[in-house]
Amino acid sequence: MRGTVLAAIPVNMLLGLASILVAYRSGHGALGAAWFAASTCVNLLRIVLCRIPCLGLALTADMTPSLAATAARSVDRHLRVCTLAAFLSGLVWACQPLLSAGYTSPETLFYLTITCGVTAGAVTHGIAYARIPIAFIALPLLSVSVCLTYAGDFDRNCLAACVVLYLVALTHTAFRSQAVFREASRLKNEAHALARSRAEAHASASALVDEMRWRATHDDLTGLLNRAGFLQAAESRLHSGTLSLLLLDLDGFKFVNDVYGHKAGDRVLVEVARRLRDALPENGLAARLGGDEFAVLYDPATSGLAHDVMAANFITAVAHPFDGFDAGRLGVSIGVHAGPEPSLTEMLSCADEALYAAKAGGRNRFRVFDAGLREGLQMRRDLERDLSQALVENAPRVWFQPIYAADGHTLVGLEALIRWEHPRLGWIAPPDLIAAAAMAGLTESLLRYILEQVCAMLEILRSRGLDGVRVAMNVSPREMAQVPVDEIVIERLGLLDLPPTMLEIEITEETALDIGAVQGKLQALSRAGIRITLDDFGIGYSSLSSLRQLKADRIKIDRSFVTGLGTCDDKRGLVLAVLGLGRLLGLDVVAEGVESVDDLHILQAMGCPFLQGYYLGRPMPVEAMEDTLLVTRIAAA
Known part of the structure; x- marks a missing residue:
């Protein structure tokens, strides 16, 4: 409505200016000036009404019902005021017969044409809200009809009737145009709403996919990579350089859970993860593999930090006191693998062997996987591989x-003591035999x-x-x-x-x-x-x-x-x-x-x-x- 009114007013003012020029030529300059001044004042009022803020224009879909009702009432009031302003403008145009002696002067044809043009233009531009153009055109056209009828001859009477018919046609056209405009607006708004809904649904689905992808590769508690995410990210870097893998296992974490509760244990894990991130070299990977076990993968060549220095940094970071716990309650043992291996699985196995050796040596220690550990790892694998067949063949003996x-x-x-003389490795110590059985899933067997x-x-x-x-x-x-x-x-x-x-x-x-x-x-x-x-x-x-x-x-x-x-x-x-x-x-x-x-x-x-x-x-x-x-x-x- 505001847009159509603002578009129609310049035409209204130009036609009014033409009217005052004709009035001046016909010797009615003063009266024409007064009429044009009144018309201009009303037009300025209408422009102001179309420019002032309206609460209803701030209506949004997420408004509360009470606020939405208030906004709707504001729109209704604004429309009524604009309709009244259009009526005042029409009242000014209804006074135009004064400039042509009641449409009896030689300028009558000009003024009739101007009146028809301004009323037709009002209806043409006022398609959004029919009441405004009707409020504008009603008085000018009725004024024309009354003046022509008052003149009294047959031609003028016929013309007066045509003007009334013209008024009815314009009114009907205004309502039809409004109905067509509203239907088109409804369809357009529904299309926009549908497009917006689809866009929001797509954005929501994309966000959900991103969240699910993040959850699939990250630990919910600490925000670090989880095991699956770490394996995926590490595999892509495996052949990009000589990488060092560190497996970290907290010392004393069970004590924290038992004494302070699992919520306190969760806070410890979150804090440990933060400290690992702070000490992590650029482009390094950190992950929580599960429980209180963490992993770090980085390239010592690009970071400038040797694996023993990095392990010592992590031990120092974790050893720093935690809020709410006695100093020295928590520590970390680290297993380090710092050599080339054919696969990430093999690197993890080697680092795990080093971690086991580090924990056996006490808390806050790290152990680098070396030839001795490799020999022990290979022996255990041989035991795991051969134990099942050995049990079938009754090779182990109970002494x-x-x-x-x-x-x-x-x-x-x-006292019954298990003994097994492996054909290649010789006599196997009972603890090694029991450990091999556990790793091979043969504990019960x-x-x-x-x-x-x-x-x-x-x-x-x-x-x-x-x-x-x-x-x-x-x-x-x-x-x-x-x-x-x-x-x-x-x-x-x-x-x-x-x-x-x-x-x-x-x-x-x-x-x-x-x-x-x-x-x-x-x-x-x-x-x-x-x-x-x-x-x-x-x-x-x-x-x-x-x-x-x-x-x-x-x-x-x-x-x-x-x-x-x-x-x-x-x-x-x-x-x-x-x-x-x-x-x-x-x-x-x-x-x-x-x-x-x-x-x-x-x-x-x-x-x-x-x-x-x-x-x-x-x-x-x-x-x-x-x-x-x-x-x-x-x-x-």
């Missing part, structure tokens, strides 16, 4: 080491394999009437946590009709670190009559409460406290303390590592009830143990 009473001659038990040979020894003992000799079977913390040891052992003993009281399960103090995961299994074994022995006592993490929670019946003093007992007063004091603890809690105590006659005599003097060691008897295969049973004195059942 048995005797346990004697205090006199050193009465056999009271046997190895447990069942050992159990079968232990049960075979129980059969031998029972067949000879040696029910009082117990066989101890070692179960690692990993096996105890991951495998249903209680169900497997109890079920197998039941199928073979073997008395559970002849079997002992030996666990290490490390098992006590996760009592919640194993306590139910140990209780089930204990209820079935199977004894629980805590091995390597004194070098780990056990407390007095954990001895009861683990349902321990027997503790074994670690060999490091027993071997060379006669040459160290501190060892004697520790052994006496453990013996006293055993008597106090009603636990059997076994001293393992008796390597000399002096060790034996000192332990006997201390009153140690059970003894085990190379001096008394070495581990031996089943065949040799059967021969030993024939000549060894056996404790009463």
Whole structure:
């Protein structure tokens, strides 16, 4: 509406100027000047109304209903005022007959033409809102009709009727034009709204795709790359230079989660990620691989920082105190791989091997993957590859080491020890064998394999009437946590009709670190009559409460406290303390590592009830143990 009015007013003023010139020529200059002044004032008023701010023009789709209603009322008021201004302009034009003696002067044809032109132009321009052009044209055309009728002759009467008909036609045209304009506007606005909606939907979909792509490659908590994102980004750089890969694992993070809660642990991870970003060289990659494990990949040549310097920087950054935690509670161990490898997977494997070695050396350390670690890694891979077939072929053997009473001659038990002579690598240490089984997914298979040979020894003992000799079977913390040891052992003993009281399960103090995961299994074994022995006592993490929670019946003093007992007063004091603890809690105590006659005599003097060691008897295969049973004195059942 504003645009059409502003377009029509210049034409209105030009026609008014022409009218005043004709009036001046006809001797009505003063009257024409007054008429033109009035017309100009009204036109200026209309221009001002079309320029002043209107609240309704600020209407947006996200307005509240009450504000939208207020804006709509503002638009209605503005339209009414503009309609009134158009009516005033039409009133001025209705006074034009005064300039031509009521359309009886010789200038009548000019003024009639001007009036028809200005009214037709108003309707032509006023297509947006019909009331404004109608308010303008009604009085001028009615004024023409009345004056022509008043003149009285036939021609003028006919012309007056035509003017009225002209007024009706213009009115009808104004409403039709308004309807067509509104329909076109509606369609245009709907098209714009649809286009805007599609654009917004596309932008929203694009943003969602970008977010999903980001989430697929980044860690939500820290904002670093996740494992998938790190592997993807690292693969593209693998052949761009001599890269260094650092794997970082926080020391003491479990303590933070246990003592301060997981929210505090999350804050620590976020802060560690920030510190890694700050210390990261330009164009380096940092990722959170999972849990409290992070990875960094960078090019030492372009950054000017050697891998040992970078590892030291990360250790220093993480060691800086955290808000809310005691200084020194948190640290980081780092495994470094700094050589060419055929694949990223191989680099990660090598760095992980170095990380494992770093953690074994203590906290806040880094270890670079070297030839020694490569040899160990290759050995473990060979073990993982060959172990499955070895179990099928019964290559690993279970040997048995005797346990004697205090006199050193009465056999009271046997400890089952797994042995495997690899055809290329030679004898494999039990910890390496258990680790290889875990990596190869053979933990349960190895447990069942050992159990079968232990049960075979129980059969031998029972067949000879040696029910009082117990066989101890070692179960690692990993096996105890991951495998249903209680169900497997109890079920197998039941199928073979073997008395559970002849079997002992030996666990290490490390098992006590996760009592919640194993306590139910140990209780089930204990209820079935199977004894629980805590091995390597004194070098780990056990407390007095954990001895009861683990349902321990027997503790074994670690060999490091027993071997060379006669040459160290501190060892004697520790052994006496453990013996006293055993008597106090009603636990059997076994001293393992008796390597000399002096060790034996000192332990006997201390009153140690059970003894085990190379001096008394070495581990031996089943065949040799059967021969030993024939000549060894056996404790009463």
